[in-house]
Amino acid sequence: MQTEITKLLGIEYPIIQGGMAWVAEHHLAAAVSAAGGLGLIGGANAPAEVIRNEIREARKLTDKPFGVNVMLMSPHAEEIAKVVVEEGIKVVTTGAGSPEKYMQMWKEAGIVVIPVVASVALARRMERSGADAIVAEGTESGGHIGEATTMTLVPQVVDAVNIPVIAAGGIADGRGMAAALMLGAKAVQIGTRFVVANESIVHENYKDRVVAAKDIDSAVTGRSHGHPVRSLRNAMTREYGKLEAEGKSFEELEYLTLGTLRKAVMEGDVVNGTVMAGQIAGLINKKQSSKEIIDEIMSEATNLLKNAGSLV
Numbered sequence: 125m126q127t128e129i130t131k132l133l134g135i136e137y138p139i140i141q142g143g144m145a146w147v148a149e150h151h152l153a154a155a156v157s158a159a160g161g162l163g164l165i166g167g168a169n170a171p172a173e174v175i176r177n178e179i180r181e182a183r184k185l186t187d188k189p190f191g192v193n194v195m196l197m198s199p200h201a202e203e204i205a206k207v208v209v210e211e212g213i214k215v216v217t218t219g220a221g222s223p224e225k226y227m228q229m230w231k232e233a234g235i236v237v238i239p240v241v242a243s244v245a246l247a248r249r250m251e252r253s254g255a256d257a258i259v260a261e262g263t264e265s266g267g268h269i270g271e272a273t274t275m276t277l278v279p280q281v282v283d284a285v286n287i288p289v290i291a292a293g294g295i296a297d298g299r300g301m302a303a304a305l306m307l308g309a310k311a312v313q314i315g316t317r318f319v320v321a322n323e324s325i326v327h328e329n330y331k332d333r334v335v336a337a338k339d340i341d342s343a344v345t346g347r348s349h350g351h352p353v354r355s356l357r358n359a360m361t362r363e364y365g366k367l368e369a370e371g372k373s374f375e376e377l378e379y380l381t382l383g384t385l386r387k388a389v390m391e392g393d394v395v396n397g398t399v400m401a402g403q404i405a406g407l408i409n410k411k412q413s414s415k416e417i418i419d420e421i422m423s424e425a426t427n428l429l430k431n432a433g434s435l436v
């Protein structure tokens with residue numbers, strides 16, 4: 125399936141694996157790219173040299189293109205922005221803000237820049253600042269979220285900008301992908317389903333929790349301070365919710381969650397850790413290789429789109 129995004133990124137299928145903190149390291153990114161999608165290494169809050177090493181390790185596993193997600197609020201964002209240039213990375217997605225200050229450096233290096241946005245206003249601003257494409261991410265997503273749903277956000281962003289749009293949030297199978305393309309997206313970005321991929325280094329307890337999750341098992345914490353995060357309900361989200369209702373400060377709440385994603389991903393503490401995952405976790409019921417995930421989604425989406433005329 126060729127779209128403006130597959131052509132722009134030089135990939136086989138219009139599927140991008142989200143640059144997930146702690147989860148999206150070189151094994152997963154390389155496996156997704158080798159399977160024909162675009163793998164991303166998640167920069168998150170990691171030091172720049174860690175990311176340089178991740179890039180080099182991924183290159184040992186695949187010669188296909190992969191990218192890096194630069195989390196702009198990271199204390200290491202500036203150095204990571206330079207590392208991606210030095211290491212010859214050709215695709216960068218950005219989260220948590222606007223990458224305007226790095227745009228010139230990245231453009232001069234021939235890097236395709238794809239900011240992740242949760243509103244039409246930010247999509248427009250990103251287009252003006254020279255972005256090549258946009259990820260429009262709905263509130264169904266795992267991790268840090270905005271307020272609009274994928275169903276409402278994607279067509280509004282598609283109408284607002286002239287660059288190609290990638291839909292994210294709540295997409296985990298061929299039906300979701302076909303729907304996103306119908307809304308005008310030219311590719312999808314998937315997070316939660318790749319969390320349970322065989323090549324994801326996430327602890328089995330975490331994967332089991334995602335596989336067991338039902339439709340209403342996620343909770344949003346942090347809304348009161350304007351930093352909402354979606355994860356699966358557990359003792360941690362309950363404690364957070366309680367403190368939030370008591371009106372505790374952002375700093376106190378941040379302290380509670382310090383290192384808790386790492387705790388869930390690396391140690392498998394799914395009770396007191398933060399098990400970031402999206403609302404679509406309820407649909408995900410098996411662990412598979414990244415290639416199986418991509419092949420299954422592509423075959424289902426292609427069939428649906430081929431038969432779209434006979435659906436009504």
Ligand SMILES: Cc1cc2nc3c(=O)[nH]c(=O)nc-3n(C[C@H](O)[C@H](O)[C@H](O)COP(=O)(O)O)c2cc1C
Nearest residue numbers: 142143144145219265266267293294315316400402
């Ligand atoms: C565990 C986890 C960690 C994430 N961390 C990041 C991150 O560091 N930067 C980012 O831009 N997006 C992050 N995301 C969002 C994903 O990149 C992706 O856009 C989102 O998961 C798509 O929605 P879905 O989970 O419904 O597939 C994260 C998502 C998950 C599930």
